[in-house]
Amino acid sequence: MLDAHAKSPARLPLLDVRGLKKAFGGMIAIQNVDLSVPEGSVHAIIGPNGAGKTTAFNCITAFVKPTSGRVYLGGERIDGLPAHVVARHGVARTYQNVRLFPNMTALENVLVGQHRRLKATFWEAIAGTGRFRREEAEARERARHYLAFVGIPRRADDLARNMPYGDQRRLEIARALVGGPRILMLDEPAAGMNPAEGKALVELIGRVRDELGVTVVLIEHHMRVVMAVAERITVFNRGAILTEGTPAEIQADDRVIEAYLGRRSGQIAAPAAEAEPLRQMEARIA
Numbered sequence: 431m432l433d434a435h436a437k438s439p440a441r442l443p444l445l446d447v448r449g450l451k452k453a454f455g456g457m458i459a460i461q462n463v464d465l466s467v468p469e470g471s472v473h474a475i476i477g478p479n480g481a482g483k484t485t486a487f488n489c490i491t492a493f494v495k496p497t498s499g500r501v502y503l504g505g506e507r508i509d510g511l512p513a514h515v516v517a518r519h520g521v522a523r524t525y526q527n528v529r530l531f532p533n534m535t536a537l538e539n540v541l542v543g544q545h546r547r548l549k550a551t552f553w554e555a556i557a558g559t560g561r562f563r564r565e566e567a568e569a570r571e572r573a574r575h576y577l578a579f580v581g582i583p584r585r586a587d588d589l590a591r592n593m594p595y596g597d598q599r600r601l602e603i604a605r606a607l608v609g610g611p612r613i614l615m616l617d618e619p620a621a622g623m624n625p626a627e628g629k630a631l632v633e634l635i636g637r638v639r640d641e642l643g644v645t646v647v648l649i650e651h652h653m654r655v656v657m658a659v660a661e662r663i664t665v666f667n668r669g670a671i672l673t674e675g676t677p678a679e680i681q682a683d684d685r686v687i688e689a690y691l692g693r694r695s696g697q698i699a700a701p702a703a704e705a706e707p708l709r710q711m712e713a714r715i716a
């Protein structure tokens with residue numbers, strides 16, 4: 431059902447970004463960024479290090495204030511709103527560098543992600559009223575549900591800092607999902623994952639879309655993950671959009687390979703995150 435929906439050509443954009451620009455002092459990090467993501471799709475953003483991918487995410491999620499441009503979610507303008515209000519509109523994200531509470535358990539980290547759903551007041555919580563206790567129990571149950579959904583049901587009582595890196599990334603996804611978002615924005619979810627974990631991540635993202643009906647936008651350097659999961663790909667280069675297309679179109683586009691290679695030629699050695707896509711791109715043209 432959702433699959434059929436995902437393939438429908440007439441879908442309206444859930445996320446619509448127009449002419450987004452962000453300057454840090456005199457340095458323009460991104461400009462002229464347009465992005466249209468249909469509801470129920472998985473959309474990838476790729477591009478060399480420093481191309482502006484995370485900055486675009488930060489502007490969309492109100493983590494930083496865009497210099498200019500507009501962001502619409504479901505037709506409603508959300509740029510200029512504070513981050514917590516943008517989150518309430520249904521925009522959830524994870525971070526390039528994992529941001530968990532290291533000394534809290536996995537369950538507690540997910541509970542933090544759903545505070546906006548809770549209705550009990552501070553005084554009801556202090557008094558331990560029926561509503562508070564019921565909400566607390568429901569919140570824990572929901573948190574456990576999402577830990578299981580992302581594949582780490584047995585980690586509930588583990589401290590975040592003691593969890594393997596791949597599980598920490600899954601935990602971040604659980605925390606983002608528990609608030610019931612409309613769109614999930616993942617910043618390099620496969621970073622630090624081995625190929626088997628990358629494959630499991632592709633499967634998880636598919637389930638996020640198909641079972642939860644959540645639209646996904648991901649920034650990713652691992653081309654195998656990108657090509658397997660994305661319906662469309664936007665390529666960033668030097669703060670602007672180089673091109674956009676299907677995985678097949680992007681793989682066949684020499685400008686994309688040049689963007690990565692050009693970047694590499696100016697460096698002594700490509701960083702690990704960049705080496706993988708380069709290797710795969712080069713394998714294609716070899």
Ligand SMILES: Nc1ncnc2c1ncn2[C@@H]1O[C@H](COP(=O)(O)OP(=O)(O)OP(=O)(O)O)[C@@H](O)[C@H]1O
Nearest residue numbers: 454459477478479480481482483484485486526666
């Ligand atoms: N808060 C900030 N202050 C100043 N400059 C910034 C800030 N955030 C990002 N930049 C700069 O903006 C440019 C784009 O950075 P950004 O992190 O968006 O790139 P990216 O495409 O996500 O790269 P990577 O693949 O390495 O994560 C870089 O030149 C970066 O140094």
Ligand SMILES: [Mg+2]
Nearest residue numbers: 483484485526
């Ligand atoms: Mg980044």
